[in-house]
Amino acid sequence: MTILTIPQAPTLEHPLPAGMRDLLPPEASLRRAIARAFLGRAELFGYEFVIPPIFEYAHTIERGLGTLDPREIVRFVEPETGEVVALRPDVTPQIARLVSTRFEGKPPPYRLAYDASVLRRRAGSRARTHRQIAQLGVELIGVAPLDGDLELLVLAATALAAMGLPAFTIDLGHAEIARSLLADVEPSRAAHLADALAKKDVARIETLAVGLPTRDALVELPALHGDPTVLSRVPEALSSSPARGAIDQLRGLVDRLIASLESEGVRGATISVDLSEVRGLAYYTGPFYQLFAEGPGVAIGAGGRYDQLLSRFSTSQALPASGLALDVDALLWALRLSTAKVLERPRRVIVTGEGAEGFARALRASGVSAAVIEGDAAAYARAWGYELIACVSPAGVEVSDAEGRTRETIPTEAAIARLSASS
């Protein structure tokens, strides 16, 4: 017996550049639903949507770099002009550039929202890869500290609640707490102290701060994190230190935030504070915060106040500014752990048989997703996540689920009503 060997067709592989990926169904549409919910909320707060370009001159982006390391920027030489451009690692520098150049004649405050993909190199990693990060963000420029911070936090919290995220934490700090205590410290020593604060390493802080007038205050900081009652028992060493003003601001913001979330009916939010938080110390100038939820190991959102940013782009426009961005993939992860409302899709039905087109048209008019196929409808429905199959014939419509069960044949009109009832 001869076994015929059919020569294998040459397999073509089409890898993506490291760090790039496709978003497939259903993730891509869920991400879109999240964007719609967030931007709809931002619109209710008066935020206007803007779309900055996907790359621009590297020196422009670098001018407004926030907490990012410049090594995280993916730069390339623009082949037409030979100039170095950057695929944006963050949208905030673009917003700052846009506000300082494009809104002449339009008075502040600027309330702007975006839905953007940013690209970052994994700095320091040997893997030499990028990460493409989907961000939803809002920037509020020209509103005084506390008022502006509060607005962004309320916007984000009500958006998360509206999406159906059952529980999340808003963890707040204030950049001026550590900065004010390190203001007169020699830079390299201050950097070591900031590092020790980040690690809440009290022993090291005690050693590094020997002889500093703010030593007692610095040593107290690492213990001051947790629920907001921390702010009502700030030790004397801090309340008499240069950090006092920032602590008072943070307390004021937290009190107002608790009251606002109560008024908005947001029940899932837990508020925590961390007085030794030093993330982005060189960038933020006031309150800053991260949002957390169960599931992803990273923050689902982050933001803060950066009153110096605008002046890097325009000497005539030194406006107060704060911003907040959600990490869409992290948020999607958290939302999928619950059965969040935002992830609900219209009912999806496969339609087959004679007259399938007309029946599909009627379903669509009732808000049901209806796709016409030929062949094995049940296998197709299972593979692509369709819930029901409608087989149309002159006798009526035979309805079954994706497993081929619960078959019944009902008249066409009744079938339309039935299939669109709970979609």
Add this chain to the structure above:
Amino acid sequence: MTILTIPQAPTLEHPLPAGMRDLLPPEASLRRAIARAFLGRAELFGYEFVIPPIFEYAHTIERGLGTLDPREIVRFVEPETGEVVALRPDVTPQIARLVSTRFEGKPPPYRLAYDASVLRRRAGSRARTHRQIAQLGVELIGVAPLDGDLELLVLAATALAAMGLPAFTIDLGHAEIARSLLADVEPSRAAHLADALAKKDVARIETLAVGLPTRDALVELPALHGDPTVLSRVPEALSSSPARGAIDQLRGLVDRLIASLESEGVRGATISVDLSEVRGLAYYTGPFYQLFAEGPGVAIGAGGRYDQLLSRFSTSQALPASGLALDVDALLWALRLSTAKVLERPRRVIVTGEGAEGFARALRASGVSAAVIEGDAAAYARAWGYELIACVSPAGVEVSDAEGRTRETIPTEAAIARLSASS
């Protein structure tokens, strides 16, 4: 008298790379509304949303290049790996790559939708600039010719009608008409003939086609454009030529399209045909079309059948395929000439005064966009397109328009009902 000259602060300019631009309010949010309407429609037809990466290896993109000139691709050297990557000039090659590598185990047909920005060099232009083009597209892979083409056209036409575009034209051709008549012609002569067909230059066609068996048919083509009745008076020279099959297909598609648009209640669509259309002759394999509307000088959409595309990516998957993409900026232009429904936004109200926050919250709960500002509310409202100003005080809410007219003070509850009534 001495005139004091105040030294001008150094003006910082932040130009964008050529061809890049910001989308500002309200264009950006209108574009978003268009995307929502189109993708919502696509979802009802069972299309799944996908998000391919913003760049990938140039050789992958080039493999699936359609009607584009390879010189239109913006390539750069990926700094981590030294490999040449391309900022996508078109999404279709990405979809073809994705279908051939990512959907193992999922049966066709593949119904996919995207919302993407593509980047093209202006090939042949001395200006050395790019264009960033916003596209909304659908790809239907694995559905037989005519059925698939019809589905995409009905989807697009019903989406445009749902957006409120009052009138548009669908201009159809068929790639096999000219191709079948040029099949046995020596390539450079065929190219000249295709060029003459594109220009409807009958005299030149007559000269170039001397001695060809398809000469009479080729000479007839340029006159055969206009309303679909053209298809019912095709001259003998064509109906007995190798183009007959393609002409019959086109007639069949047009008849079904007219019937479907009638069933869907789409009244604004005008259908035209052009039998000498040769755009993308080397790429399309069946019906192809462009969508036009008053306003932009370019098509608001285009698409067609490219049954050879998938086999460029996978030798095991030679599926029939067709695709359609809308040019969002051109469509926005056309929509703004009318008062299209899709461009309507929620009512926008500026809120000021004591208790502004609580009043704004109540408005938002009623679906009104409400922004709290301090300072000159009327000037702000005019600059940013807010329709009304609500000044809250213990005595009630004073409502005025952006010009400061029609002032009246009404109780808070009544003001909420009043302001949200027609939003």
